[in-house]
Amino acid sequence: MAQKTEITPLGLLEVDEKVSADMVKAMQYINQRYVPYTSDLDNGNYISKPVVHVILAGDHLTKQNADAAIRAKANEDTSFERLEGLVPVIVDFHCSTNFNDVIFKRFYNSCSQCDSGSLFHLRNVVHRTNVTKSALGDKYRPCNTFIQDVLDASIIAVGLHHFSLHTEEDMPASIPTSFLSNEEKQDWFDEQLLNIVDTYILNESPEFHNMLQGNLQNPPQSPVVPQPIVCQMPRCNHPPFKRQHDLTEHFKKYHGISVCDHREKSGVNAVEQHQEDYVFNYHSAFLKMGLLEHDFQDSVREGDGKRTCHLGKFKMLHFKEAQRYKYSLEALKLQFDLQALQSPRVGHRMMWNRTVNVTGGAGKNVALDLNCEHYVRYAISIWVQM
Structure with missing residues (x-):
C-alpha cells in the first residue's frame, strides 16, 4: 500500500448519471469495453459468463444509479446483457x-x-x-x-x-520510579x-444502566408523555412554556428571582439537581464518535481495507441512529457482500481495492471517490478556461 499506484485515466463519457437511459448507456459501454466474458457450452447452448468482475467504486448516488441500471437489465437473456460482470461499490470519502x-x-x-x-x-x-x-x-x-x-x-x-x-x-505520581x-x-x-x-x-x-436493566426485567411499556413546563409559583396562571429557557426568563421578569433562588425557596438543593457532570458526558460521547472517525480515516490513509470495513459496522449503527438510512443500509449490504453474497475472490477485491496512492509512501493513500473528485475538479477547471 505504500507503493505508488499506476493510474490510467479512461476518459469521459458525455452522459448524465441522473438520467436512467444515460446511466444504462454508460454501464453498457464499460461492460463491453473492460469486462472479459467467456462462453461455455451447456446443453447445446453457449452461455456467456464474466471471467473477471470489474468493481465500480463511487459515492452513494453513483452506486444507487448503477444498481438501478443493472436491475433495469435483469430480464435480459445472457449474463453479458444483464451486466453481471459489473459490481458497484460505495467507498469511503463520502462516508x-x-x-x-x-x-x-x-x-x-x-x-x-x-x-x-x-x-x-x-x-x-x-x-x-x-x-x-x-x-x-x-x-x-x-x-x-x-x-x-x-x-x-x-x-x-x-x-x-x-x-x-x-x-x-x-x-x-502513578508512574513507578523504575521498571x-x-x-x-x-x-x-x-x-x-x-x-x-x-x-x-x-x-x-447511571440512567443508561437503569434503563437497560428495566428493559431486560420488565416488558416494553408505552412511551412516557413529557410533562408540560409550567411555573410553580403560587397564583401564577401563565400558560405552559415550550423551553426551559423561557421558564427561566419568566422567573426573572415576572417574579424577580433566579432559578437558584427559586430552588432554595422551594427547599430543593441546587447541588443535588446537578450531580451528573454533563460536560464530562458531552465530551465522553464526542470521544466515542471522534475516535471512530479518526481510526476510520487512518485506515484509509494506510490502505487497510480490512480495518475500514470492520469500522463500517460501527458507523452503520450511528447512521441508523441519525436517520441516515441510505448509508446505514449500504454499510449493511457491504457486510453481506463480503461475507455471503459475493465470491471470496470478489469479496477480497472489494475489501482491499478501496484506496489509491498517488504520490507513493506510507500513509499517503486516499479513497477512490476522493481521487475521482480531484479529477472532476481538474476537468472542470480546464473547461472553464476553454
Missing part, C-alpha cells in the same frame, strides 16, 4: 463526509455558545469562522480539521486529568491505557 455531518448535527449547536466546552463555544474561542453547522460539500475540510483539533485537545485533557497534572512542571524489564513497562502502559478507555470513553451514565 466520512456524512459521518462528520452526523457528529456536527449531534454536538454542534449555535444555542450553546455560552456552554463552556461545547463545539460551538470552542469554535468561537479559536475563531474558526469557516466552521458551519453542516460538514457536507465544500465545508468538509474546515469542519473535519476542527473535529480533529478538538479531539486532540480532548485526548490531552483526558491524559492530564488521569495523571493529575495541573501545571507544566507536574509529573505523574524491572520492558515487559513490566509495557504491562503498566497497557493498564493505564485500559483505565483511561474505561473511565473516559467506554462509560455510560
